[in-house]
Amino acid sequence: MTSNISLPPCSILLLAGGRGQRMGGQDKGLVEWRGEPLIAHLHRQTRALSDDLIISCNRNLERYALYADQLVHDDEGDFPGPLAGIRAGLRAARHRFLLVLPCDVPNIDSNLLESMLETASQHPDRPLMVRHGEHWEPLLCVIPLALAAAFEQAWGEGERSPGRIMRTLHAVALQCPADDPRLANLNTPELLNRHTGH
Numbered sequence: 001m002t003s004n005i006s007l008p009p010c011s012i013l014l015l016a017g018g019r020g021q022r023m024g025g026q027d028k029g030l031v032e033w034r035g036e037p038l039i040a041h042l043h044r045q046t047r048a049l050s051d052d053l054i055i056s057c058n059r060n061l062e063r064y065a066l067y068a069d070q071l072v073h074d075d076e077g078d079f080p081g082p083l084a085g086i087r088a089g090l091r092a093a094r095h096r097f098l099l100v101l102p103c104d105v106p107n108i109d110s111n112l113l114e115s116m117l118e119t120a121s122q123h124p125d126r127p128l129m130v131r132h133g134e135h136w137e138p139l140l141c142v143i144p145l146a147l148a149a150a151f152e153q154a155w156g157e158g159e160r161s162p163g164r165i166m167r168t169l170h171a172v173a174l175q176c177p178a179d180d181p182r183l184a185n186l187n188t189p190e191l192l193n194r195h196t197g198h
Helices: 038-049 061-067 082-092 110-122 145-156 162-168 189-194
Strands: 010-015 053-056 070-072 097-102 128-132 135-144 172-176
Touching: 010 038, 010 082, 038 053, 038 061, 038 097, 038 110, 053 061, 053 082, 061 070, 070 082, 082 097, 082 135, 082 145, 082 162, 097 110, 110 128, 110 135, 110 172, 135 145, 135 162, 145 162
Parallel strands: 010 053, 010 097, 053 070, 128 172
Antiparallel strands: 097 135, 128 135
């Protein structure tokens, strides 16, 4: 467990519910990288930070269950996008904050995760998004559960972009270097192969 007692209790949502189009339709979280499914790498990095580890997935539930305290899935069929998974995570979360990560960032490290939670706890009424250079990363975020109703309202009004919702809610930025290797998004077979070396 982390020794940093200033970190707020949080639920953690790993997003693995996508269609996997860039992976040729494969279930991205279960694609092997360095001998393990991507979801296993994320599980190892996040397990010590929460007793409420949630995975959003729409297939292969029995395999994902090995890595989670609870599973959620989209309430609409045909892969409606990451916002659907985030909404399901907000409904299921047991703690005051929900830390959200996509399943294809296996280089993320505990320093960045702890920085996200620490910064979020200083702004308990606003979402936090990672930003590298000028680019927001809306799927690497921390959302206070108090904002769940605002997400539901935006969804009901037709919004499907998590980043736009969070910017509307005055998101806090956690700034990272423009080429931060921890944020490498391994969402194609080519990228997975390129990052296979240690």
